[in-house]
Amino acid sequence: MSAPTALPLRPATQQPVLLSIVAASCGGVLVGDDLEVLGITHDSRSVVAGDVFVALSGERFDGSAFIESALKAGAIAVLTDEHGQSVAAAADVPHIVVSDVRAVLGKAASRVYGDPANNLSLIGITGTNGKTTTAYMVDAALRAAGKKTGLIGTITTTIDGQNIDSIRTTPEATDLYALLGVMAERGVEAVVMEVSSHALVMGRVGGLIFDVMGFTNLTQDHLDFHKSMDEYFQAKAMAFTPEHARSGVVVLTADASQPWSTKLIDQASIPLTVIAPAGLLDGDHVATLTAARGDAHGQSAVLALAGSSLEVTTPMLGSWNVRNAALAIELAVQVGVAGELASIGVGSLVAVPGRLERITSAHSDIEAFVDYAHTPDAVERVVAELRVIAGARRLVTVIGCGGDRDSTKRSLMGAAAARLSDVVVITDDNPRSEDPAAIRAEVMAGAASVDHEVSLTEVADRRLAIQQAIDLAQPDGVVAVLGKGHESGQEVASVVTAFDDRLVVTHLLGGAQ
Incomplete structure (x- = not known):
């Protein structure tokens, strides 16, 4: 497969669509001139000349605050609700007004990109x-x-074999319909x-x-x-x-x-x-x-x-x-x-990246497995599977838990890791904006609660934690590195740095070339 391409993609042969047609597709009211538009986006940073800008409000941002910057970037119309209508009107730009932007965004985007x-x-x-x-x-x-297939998911997006980095499991509607347009255009x-x-x-x-x-x-x-x-x-x-x-x-x-x-x-x-x-x-x-x-x-x-x-x-x-x-x-x-x-x-299909992915080295008798398991059920299943594979050999599990996400699962994941492991090394996953030590403490509390003889240790630095797990698994044990799977970065204090469990494990086992 080819090297990843930056998102978002758009069809190369996009046909212009009248704003009145877009408004009719989503039950909106068009105010102003009935212009022809070529695209639609919710992100002012992705505006292309001739776009409809969607003033979509989320948990942290008010979409109407970006109308001015979107217009400067080349947008010629706005899709908004009553909250953003005054901003669009003040800018003297054609706009479509709906009661709930998010509820109709898919229909509008579909129409813009030719269904x-x-x-x-x-x-x-x-x-x-x-x-x-x-x-x-x-x-x-x-x-x-x-x-000819298209694939849209957590790890990657592919168009007839061409890889495109995925930003989220399911893209926002504007990007999704543009992507489907590209797929249809390329014969998928x-x-x-x-x-x-x-x-x-x-x-x-x-x-x-x-x-x-x-x-x-x-x-x-x-x-x-x-x-x-x-x-x-x-x-x-x-x-x-x-x-x-x-x-x-x-x-x-x-x-x-x-x-x-x-x-x-x-x-x-x-x-x-x-x-x-x-x-x-x-x-x-x-x-x-x-x-x-x-x-x-x-x-x-x-x-x-x-x-x-x-x-x-x-x-x-x-x-x-x-x-x-x-x-x-x-x-x-x-x-x-x-x-x-x-x-x-x-x-x-032999393997899926970061899904119980087996890593070995000619320099070591240790078997390592990297998996995306980040729920209590997934951790329990993976550790149980590796317990069978390990048999009498030592099973060492490396685990953490993400920040700014469901905190109630942290202790449960710790317990799930501890029940069948010989050693659990608790480390950082993606703490994001939370205190990493506090997250580790919750995972540790869960691991310590199980009625099973298991050695527990805490190593904040994920690379050092993996190294310690390999050391503890010597000479021929099994190491499970859980939580991040295919991910190529680690987010700490809201800053993402390059970190891939699979590459780190390969290097530490002595398999790097």
């Missing part, structure tokens, strides 16, 4: 854990069927997209109707934003309504996520296929997953639906990945890919 989703098959994936891996698997299944046929709960609540996917939406699981995360698990669930459930998807596929498992999956099955207002272990649920639209088995070389199972069965295999570690693989296959099938081809494609 690109109409020419694409859209596959969405939501859930707490497993979105990225499942998205990569679906992409592999589609490519095995010869389709199907787009796989991770859909976060934030994106659903904040209208980033407004106006999009996915052909099929997949659900991986729901466990604790983002309670700084959603305030309760039920509120978090309701955000995810929005994806399983006719406003967002035509059909859905839900994974049902016999674990802590089961009540939420069951609730979604009951509440969804679109046709569903449910993937479940044999005996857990019966029905015409239930695909059973049986004979699941796995080892250090991967996982396999049999997926059966409507009298036919299919072998599901993945070389990826993690018992949960056979469920991700089954979900990916079913999602691909629902957009027209033959099951056998989908299975071949999924089975060809």
Whole structure:
């Protein structure tokens, strides 16, 4: 794949659109001249001449405060609410007035960029854990069927194999529709997209109707934003309504996520296929997953639906990945890919960056694994998997927790790491604007609370923490470095510096060239 390209991209062959047409698409009132516009953006720093500037207000910024700078940069019109109307009127610029900018932004952006989703098959994936891996698997299944694909998610965005750095899991609506326009322009046929709960609540996917939406699981995360698990669930459930998807596929498992999956099955207002272990649920639209088995070389199972069965295999570690693989296959099938081809494609995906990524060196007998696990459930699953791999060998886990996020999960993550590890090294993750020592103390308290003999140590500097973990794992132990996965930077005191767990581990194991 090619080197990353800067966002945001826009279609090269964009056709002008009248403001009156944009206003009609989002139920707005046009005040002023009916000009032709070429683009739309919510970020005054990304304005291109001929744009509509969206005065979108967030938690920290008032969008109307940037109208003047957007106009100086070349914007010729404004989309705003009543709050920003006076600013736009004072600037004597055409403006579209709506009651809720965020609620209609997707529809407006879609119209500006020529409704690109109409020419694409859209596959969405939501859930707490497993979105990225499942998205990569679906992409592999589609490519095995010869389709040109687009992928939008946490790690990267790709357009027919071209890598573009991702800023967030689901882009803001203006960037998203421009990106879909580029994909359609370049001949992409199907787009796989991770859909976060934030994106659903904040209208980033407004106006999009996915052909099929997949659900991986729901466990604790983002309670700084959603305030309760039920509120978090309701955000995810929005994806399983006719406003967002035509059909859905839900994974049902016999674990802590089961009540939420069951609730979604009951509440969804679109046709569903449910993937479940044999005996857990019966029905015409239930695909059973049986004979699941796995080892250090991967996982396999049999997926059966409507009298036919299919072998599901993945070389990826993690018992949960056979469920991700089954979900990916079913999602691909629902957009027209033959099951056998989908299975071949999924089975060809060897790894996903920063997802239980194994790192070894000719200079050491230690096995190291880097994983993005940043929820209590994910930490517990990964450590349990590595406990099996380690066997009698020492398992040393490096963990921290992000700042300015759900603080209630910190002690739970510490406890999850400690239950099956021999040693836990508590360090900084992305403290952001919070006091790193206070975050570490919360993680340490959770780790110290478990009824299990485990050695606990605290090393603030993440590089030194990884070095100590490797030292403690000598001569042939297993090291788990959790929390950041694919990330290439660490945010401390709101400053991001280059830091990639995978590169650091490779170097410290002696594998750097």
